[in-house]
Amino acid sequence: MKVILVNGSPHQDGCTNRALEEVQKSLNKNGVDTEIFWIGNKPISGCLGCGVCVKEGKCVIDDKVNEFLEKAKKADGFVFGSPVHFAAMSGALSSFMDRVFYGRGNLFANKLAAGVVSCRRGGATAAFDEVNKYFLMSNMIVVGSSYWNMVHGSNKEQVEKDEEGLQTMRHLGNNMSWLLKSIEAGRKSGVELPEKEKPIKTNFIR
Numbered sequence: 246m247k248v249i250l251v252n253g254s255p256h257q258d259g260c261t262n263r264a265l266e267e268v269q270k271s272l273n274k275n276g277v278d279t280e281i282f283w284i285g286n287k288p289i290s291g292c293l294g295c296g297v298c299v300k301e302g303k304c305v306i307d308d309k310v311n312e313f314l315e316k317a318k319k320a321d322g323f324v325f326g327s328p329v330h331f332a333a334m335s336g337a338l339s340s341f342m343d344r345v346f347y348g349r350g351n352l353f354a355n356k357l358a359a360g361v362v363s364c365r366r367g368g369a370t371a372a373f374d375e376v377n378k379y380f381l382m383s384n385m386i387v388v389g390s391s392y393w394n395m396v397h398g399s400n401k402e403q404v405e406k407d408e409e410g411l412q413t414m415r416h417l418g419n420n421m422s423w424l425l426k427s428i429e430a431g432r433k434s435g436v437e438l439p440e441k442e443k444p445i446k447t448n449f450i451r
C-alpha cells in the first residue's frame with residue numbers, strides 16, 4: 246500500500262511540507278509506504294486542452310506532471326497539499342492538478358484522496374474546497390479528519406505550534422491507513438469494485 250503526498254508549494258521545506266510530513270508519519274506508523282512529491286518551483290503550464298493525454302496517457306508538456314503520472318499508477322492513495330495564495334490553492338498546483346486529472350478516470354477511480362492546505366491566516370476553507378473538487382468527480386474516496394485539513398503559519402516553525410492543525414494531520418493519516426487496510430481486506434475477501442455504467446454526456450442544450 247502506497248500513498249503519494251504532493252507538495253504544491255514553491256517551498257520544498259515550508260509549511261505545506263511540514264503538514265504533509267505529519268500525515269506521512271501516521272501513515273508510516275500504520276505500515277503504509279509513502280513518498281513526498283514536490284512539484285518544484287519552476288513554472289508549470291496550465292492545460293492546453295489539446296486532448297493528446299486522453300489518447301496517449303501522458304501530457305505533451307513533458308515536465309513534473311508526467312513524472313507524477315508514472316508514479317501515480319502504482320499508488321493507492323494521494324494527499325495533495327497546497328499553500329493558500331489569495332484564498333485559493335497555489336497557481337502552480339492548480340495547473341498541475343488540471344493536467345494530472347484531465348481524462349484520468351481510470352488512474353484515480355476507487356483510490357483514496359485528501360487535500361491539505363496551509364495558510365498564514367485566512368482563505369483555507371476556500372482553497373480546501375478547490376482541491377477536493379478534483380477527487381469528487383474522479384470516483385475517488387475522499388478521506389476526512391477531525392477538522393478541515395489545514396495548518397496555520399508563515400514558516401514551518403510556526404506550523405509546529407499549531408497543535409490542533411498537526412493533530413488533524415495525524416488523524417488524517419490514521420484514517421487513510423485504516424481505509425486502505427479495509428479496502429485491501431475487502432478485495433481479498435472478494436468484494437468487487439463498484440459497477441460503472443457507460444458514460445452519459447449531456448451539455449444542457451440538447
Ligand SMILES: Cc1cc2nc3c(=O)[nH]c(=O)nc-3n(C[C@H](O)[C@H](O)[C@H](O)COP(=O)(O)O)c2cc1C
Binds near residue numbers: 331367398400
Ligand atoms: C502569493 C501569496 C499569497 C498568499 N495569500 C494568502 C492568503 O490569502 N491567506 C493566507 O492566510 N496566507 C496567504 N499567504 C501565506 C501562505 O499561504 C502561508 O504562509 C503558507 O503557510 C505558506 O506555505 P509554504 O511554506 O508551504 O509555501 C500567501 C502567500 C503568498 C506567497
